[in-house]
Amino acid sequence: MANVKKSGVSIRRVARSDIDTVLAIDRKISGEQGLVTYRDMVTADLGGPLDLSFVAEANGQVVGFIWCRLAYVGIPIIEVALTHMMVVDPDYQGQGIAGKLVNALLDYCQAEEIETVRMVVGERNTRLQHFFERLGFHRSALINYTKTFEN
Numbered sequence: 197m198a199n200v201k202k203s204g205v206s207i208r209r210v211a212r213s214d215i216d217t218v219l220a221i222d223r224k225i226s227g228e229q230g231l232v233t234y235r236d237m238v239t240a241d242l243g244g245p246l247d248l249s250f251v252a253e254a255n256g257q258v259v260g261f262i263w264c265r266l267a268y269v270g271i272p273i274i275e276v277a278l279t280h281m282m283v284v285d286p287d288y289q290g291q292g293i294a295g296k297l298v299n300a301l302l303d304y305c306q307a308e309e310i311e312t313v314r315m316v317v318g319e320r321n322t323r324l325q326h327f328f329e330r331l332g333f334h335r336s337a338l339i340n341y342t343k344t345f346e347n
C-alpha cells in the first residue's frame with residue numbers, strides 16, 4: 197500500500213504516451229495477459245477526438261485510469277460518454293482515486309454538454325453499483341441483450 201503524498205492526486209486527460217503505464221496497471225490487476233492490449237488502445241484512438249479518458253497521477257506516476265469514449269447510440273440517436281474500463285493500481289486503491297477519476301469525467305462531460313454518461317456494471321457487483329450511486333448515477337431502464345458465437 198502506497199499512501200498518496202501531501203501533493204495529492206492530480207487528474208488529467210489521457211495521452212497516447214500513457215498507454216504503456218496503463219497496460220502495466222491492467223497486468224498488475226489481471227495477470228500477465230492483461231484484459232486489454234496495446235492494439236486495443238491504439239485502435240480505440242486513445243487521446244484522439246472521441247476519447248474521453250483520464251489518468252490519475254500520484255507521487256509522480258500514473259496510478260489510475262478511466263477509459264471512456266464518446267458514442268452516438270439509440271433511436272433517437274443521443275451522444276453518450278461510454279466507459280469501457282476503470283482501474284486503479286492496487287497499491288493505491290481505497291484512497292478515493294477512482295472517485296476523482298469519475299468526477300473529472302463528469303465535470304468534463306458537463307462542461308462539453310455531453311448529457312449522458314454511461315457505466316456498465318455487473319448485476320451482482322453491488323459494491324461497484326453503490327460506488328456509482330454515491331457519485332449520482334442511477335440504474336437505467338436499459339437491459340443488455342447479448343448473443344455470442346463460440347469458435
Ligand SMILES: CC(C)(COP(=O)(O)OP(=O)(O)OC[C@H]1O[C@@H](n2cnc3c(N)ncnc32)[C@H](O)[C@@H]1OP(=O)(O)O)[C@@H](O)C(=O)NCCC(=O)NCCS
Pocket residue numbers: 225280281282283284285288289290291292293294295296321323324326327
Ligand atoms: C474499482 C476500483 C477502480 C476502485 O478504485 P479505488 O481508487 O480503490 O476506489 P475509491 O477509493 O475511489 O472508492 C472505493 C470504492 O470503490 C469500489 N470498489 C473498490 N474495490 C472494488 C472491487 N474490487 N469491486 C467492486 N467495487 C470496488 C467500492 O464501492 C469502494 O467503496 P467501499 O470501500 O465503500 O465499498 C479498483 O478497485 C480497481 O481497479 N478494481 C479492479 C478493476 C475493476 O474492477 N474495475 C471496475 C470495473 S471496469
